[in-house]
Amino acid sequence: MERLSAAWAAQVARTELAGVLPRRWAHSQGVAAHAAELRSVLGTDAELLVAAATLHDVGYATRLAATGFHPLDGARFLRDEHSADERLVRLVANHSFALLEAEERGLREVLESEFPLLEQQVLVDALVYCDMTTTPDGERTTAQERIAEILSRYADGSLVGRFIRRAAPEIFASVERVQALVAAQPR
Template structure:
């Protein structure tokens, strides 16, 4: 699944959105570090990390909401694994942004949030501790970067401020799980 995700992600993002591809590639590298706490789901996380922003690809941007557009593409064009598609659709508390956009009901109906909190948290951790250039960071600078890039009064700025407590909590849960596991 991971090799396929890299192939699809690279085909859709690398030439048209190279910075977004660098971020996605960095998120996938972070995911590789979480194998010791995810066991058999490590490959699923790596694939979701690689593809989480695929909906930004201009040719896929039907609604302009990248989690929904990406999940639909993976489901419809690739018949991708259902858990993978649900992770992509709901990454980093996308339901809150969907609400800002008037798309929450649609997102929830098509792609319910995955019940496995470990996987949901892990993808949040990977996304929210990776810069737009694919480098590792911590959650606070990442939240500040997103707010600064979009503006605090923008739709994304409002979303990220609403989601920040949940994002911080997810990152803390992953960091605690990592600290509890031997290297």
């Protein structure tokens, strides 16, 4: 099975997340379903987005958590154990402004050197949009509600609290860009 297809991504994510982190698996399925709805906007890159959406949180799996930073752990897993498509790996590594969180963790240089940010802004934005408008249970939400939900789980001064506050304006901008693309599509 091709290491870029949505079917392959679902198989890998299910194997790593469904049994040990069922809520994370539900979120990943919701993000993937959201991504599938962007097929008309992304054309030939739609399959890549769905695969990245499905796998974006695979690094949370306990057996993969080498650094404790899920974008880096997930990308390394996909690269090293699956020889996955480079663009897919880079999207997983950099999803939802992971560079900002990597900086908070002292891992920015590592992330940037191993997995440079993909230059296709529409794909980067689309993955942010899908992730940040999906609840932990896989339901739809707004980016504002999602940020508030994340902040409700983390103290203001915590690493994730600091990161999400820094990333919020960028997240909102990505979501707005994708919403504009969707709105411009002929019906």
